[in-house]
Amino acid sequence: MDPIPEKSRNTGRMSRSAALGLALAALVVLASASARTTAPEARLIRLGGTPLELVGAGNSLWVLTCDRRCSGEARSSVGRLVRIDAQTGRVAAFIPLSRPHGLAVGANNVYTLDFWRDEVRRLDL
Numbered sequence: 001m002d003p004i005p006e007k008s009r010n011t012g013r014m015s016r017s018a019a020l021g022l023a024l025a026a027l028v029v030l031a032s033a034s035a036r037t038t039a040p041e042a043r044l045i046r047l048g049g050t051p052l053e054l055v056g057a058g059n060s061l062w063v064l065t066c067d068r069r070c071s072g073e074a075r076s077s078v079g080r081l082v083r084i085d086a087q088t089g090r091v092a093a094f095i096p097l098s099r100p101h102g103l104a105v106g107a108n109n110v111y112t113l114d115f116w117r118d119e120v121r122r123l124d125l
Contacts, residue, residue, distance in 0.1 A: 057105040059086045064103040
């Protein structure tokens, strides 16, 4: 038997590689299409203002917003601390705040920062 010329052997490998690449690309396309159809539907929650921070704790999502005078140094900005019920996705409560800046949630309290007054505010849950 005559050996296969070098050029023919490379062509066979290239076509197998190309077939493998096409099969892999098809799998990626199919996987992404099926992932899109099974993904949960996103639900929008209108807050008003500009969301600054979001923290989840327990059955609540806490959002710190800035509603007015938020640009520049924001020394006189006004915002809110908003509690969203995580099960219903609805705003459960809110508290107006001057100069909203940072947000942290502990076991029994929510903390916000007033950057311009060097203060940490503690709000009881």
